[in-house]
Amino acid sequence: MENPASRDLDTLPIEEVLRIINSEDAKAAHAVAKAIHEIAKVVKMCAHSLTCGGRVIYMGAGTSGRLGILDAAETWPTFSVPPGTFVGLIAGGPEAVFRAKEFSEDKTEEAISQLNEIGLSSKDTVIGLSASGRTPYVLAGLEYAKSLSCSTALITANPAERWPSYIDAIVCVDTGPEVIAGSTRMKSGLAELMVLHMISTGAMVMTGRVYRNLMVDVQATTAKTTERAKRIIMLLTGADYEEASRLLRESGGSAKLAVLMKRKNLSPDEARDALERAGGFLRLALGE
Numbered sequence: 001m002e003n004p005a006s007r008d009l010d011t012l013p014i015e016e017v018l019r020i021i022n023s024e025d026a027k028a029a030h031a032v033a034k035a036i037h038e039i040a041k042v043v044k045m046c047a048h049s050l051t052c053g054g055r056v057i058y059m060g061a062g063t064s065g066r067l068g069i070l071d072a073a074e075t076w077p078t079f080s081v082p083p084g085t086f087v088g089l090i091a092g093g094p095e096a097v098f099r100a101k102e103f104s105e106d107k108t109e110e111a112i113s114q115l116n117e118i119g120l121s122s123k124d125t126v127i128g129l130s131a132s133g134r135t136p137y138v139l140a141g142l143e144y145a146k147s148l149s150c151s152t153a154l155i156t157a158n159p160a161e162r163w164p165s166y167i168d169a170i171v172c173v174d175t176g177p178e179v180i181a182g183s184t185r186m187k188s189g190l191a192e193l194m195v196l197h198m199i200s201t202g203a204m205v206m207t208g209r210v211y212r213n214l215m216v217d218v219q220a221t222t223a224k225t226t227e228r229a230k231r232i233i234m235l236l237t238g239a240d241y242e243e244a245s246r247l248l249r250e251s252g253g254s255a256k257l258a259v260l261m262k263r264k265n266l267s268p269d270e271a272r273d274a275l276e277r278a279g280g281f282l283r284l285a286l287g288e
Contacts, residue, residue, distance in 0.1 A: 001177040001181065002177060002181050003024070003176070003177035003178060003179055003181065005020055005023070005024065005179075006020050006024070006179045006180070009179065009180075020179060021179050021186070024176075024178075024179050024186070024187055025186075025187060025190055027175055027176065027187065028173075028175050028187050028188075028190045028191040028194065029191075029194065031173045031174055031175045031176075031191055032173050032191050032194045032195060032198075034173075034174075035171050035172060035173050035195070038169060038170060038171045038172070039171055039195055039198050039199065039202075040202070041153075041169045042125075042127065042153045042155075042169050042171060042199055043198070043199055043202035043203055043206065044206070045125045045151040045153065045168065045169065046125050046127075046199060046200075046202075046203040047202075047203045047206035047207055048125075048151070049123055049124055049125040049151060050081075050085065050203060050207050051207060052123045053123055054121060054122075054123030054124045054125065055084065055085055055086065055087055055121075055123075055124045055125075056072075056085070056086045056087070056124070056125050056127065056199075056200070056203065057086075057087045057088075057089065057115070057118070057120070057124055057125065057126045057127065057145075058071065058072055058086070058087065058088045058089065058127050058129060058196070059089045059090075059111060059114075059126060059127070059128050059129065059137070059138055059141040059142075060089075060090060060091070060128065060129030060130060060135070060138060061090065061091035061092070061096075061102070061104060061105035061130070061135050061137050061138065062090075062091070062096075062100065062102055062105065062185075063131075063184065063185040063189045063192075064129035064130055064131065064135075064138075064189070064192060065088070065089070065090030065091060065092075065096065065097075065129065066090065066097055067129065067189060067192055067193050067196060068088040068089070068090070068127075068129050068196065069088030069089075069090060069097060070088070070193075070196075071086070071088070071193070071196040071197065071199075071200050072086035072087055072088035072200075073086075073088070074200075075200055075204070076219060077218070077219045077221070077225065078204075078215055078218065078219075079204045079209040079210075079215060079217045079218070080209070080217040080218065080219045081204075081209070081217075084118075086200060087118060089111075089114045089115070089118075089141070091104035091105045091107060091110060091111070091135075091137040092104030092110075093110075093114075104137065105135050105136060105137045105138075106136050106137070107136070107137055108136050108137060108139075108140035109140075110137060111137045111138070111140040111141035111144065112140060112141070112144045114141075115141060115144055115145065120144075120145060120148055120150065121148070121150075122148055122149040122150055123150075124145070124150050124151075125150060125151040125152070125153070126141060126142060126145035126150050126151070126152050126153075127152075127153045127154070127155065127199070128141060128142045128152070128153070128154045128155070128167075129154075129155050129192060129196075130154065130155075130156055131156060131157045131158070131184035131188040131189070131192070132156070132157075132158055132184070133154060133156035133157075133158035133160055133163070133172075134158070138154070139164065142154065142164075142166055142167055143164065143166045145166075146166035146167075146168075147166075151168055151169075152166060152167050152168045152169075153167065153168060153169040153170070153171065154167050154169075154170050154171070155171045155173070155192055155195050155196075156170070156171070156172055156173070157172070157173055157174060157175055157184065157187075157188040157191065157192075158172065158174075159172050159174045160172075171195055173188070173191040173192070173194075173195060175187040175188050175190075175191050204217075207280065208278075208279060208280040208281035208282070208284075209280070211236075211256070211259075211282040211283055212236075214232050214235070214236070215228075215232075216232060216236075216255050216256040216259065216282055217254075217255075217256055218232070218255060219253075220248065220253040220254075220255065221253075226248070226253075229248055229253070229255040229258075230244040230245055230248055230255075231244075232255045232259070233247055233248060233255055233258045233259055233262070236259045236263070237258075237259055237262040237263055239262055243262075244258070247261060247262055250268055251268055251271070252268070256275065256282050257271050257272060257275065259282065260274060260275060260282060260285055260286065263286055264285075264286070271285075
């Protein structure tokens with residue numbers, strides 16, 4: 001479908017071209033806002049899987065697959081979830097991340113093979129990513145996942161009225177026609193990334209990896225993240241920089257554990273036991 005706002009794009013000054021792109025991109029957030037109720041359902045599905053020892057698995061082709069891999073990769077350094085808790089699968093395999101293999105989106109057997117390779121379990125939630133909602137690779141993966149009793153969801157930009165019964169939740173973010181007709185890496189890709197951020201962040205909030213609005217489970221593995229962990233400890237306990245550094249060392253690099261040690265005057269082992277009893281929720285462990 002042609003977008004009337006960009007019909008004569010090739011005749012316009014470049015700054016006007018960019019203004020049109022920016023104006024159209026702004027519509028993505030409004031489209032996502034209309035889908036909050038459906039997104040919340042998917043977040044709850046993911047949180048349930050994580051609580052039960054399952055995983056969140058994204059599946060997509062092309063841009064959608066790359067966005068899923070991006071979001072999955074960011075969860076470990078941000079929230080310290082074990083590697084492999086969020087998984088991104090792409091049609092065409094890892095090589096397709098760097099070089100387009102668009103023909104792979106039609107390979108239904110590849111979707112099933114990839115899910116078998118990662119040991120798909122009924123505890124997992126599988127989320128298909130497809131702007132059109134028709135990508136064979138994605139639909140085959142969702143159908144196979146449901147045959148193993150997984151929770152399933154589809155994120156799409158296609159406002160279809162009917163969807164296969166093997167999909168438990170549909171998140172439709174209708175962003176309208178693209179600036180470049182058919183180029184779903186633009187608005188629909190942007191909206192898809194927004195939804196993915198909501199899903200992963202929401203699931204982390206629901207499973208105790210956020211306290212207030214702080215990433216208390218941040219992985220202190222680099223100079224940057226170590227300093228961030230120290231700042232979190234200082235903010236939540238009133239400790240100075242030197243004490244925060246000591247607490248972080250004694251806690252084994254866990255800002256969450258260090259905060260509980262300081263606030264409740266606990267040893268590392270005592271704090272660890274308290275967090276375990278609280279299911280990893282710092283607020284609960286603090287008695288708030």
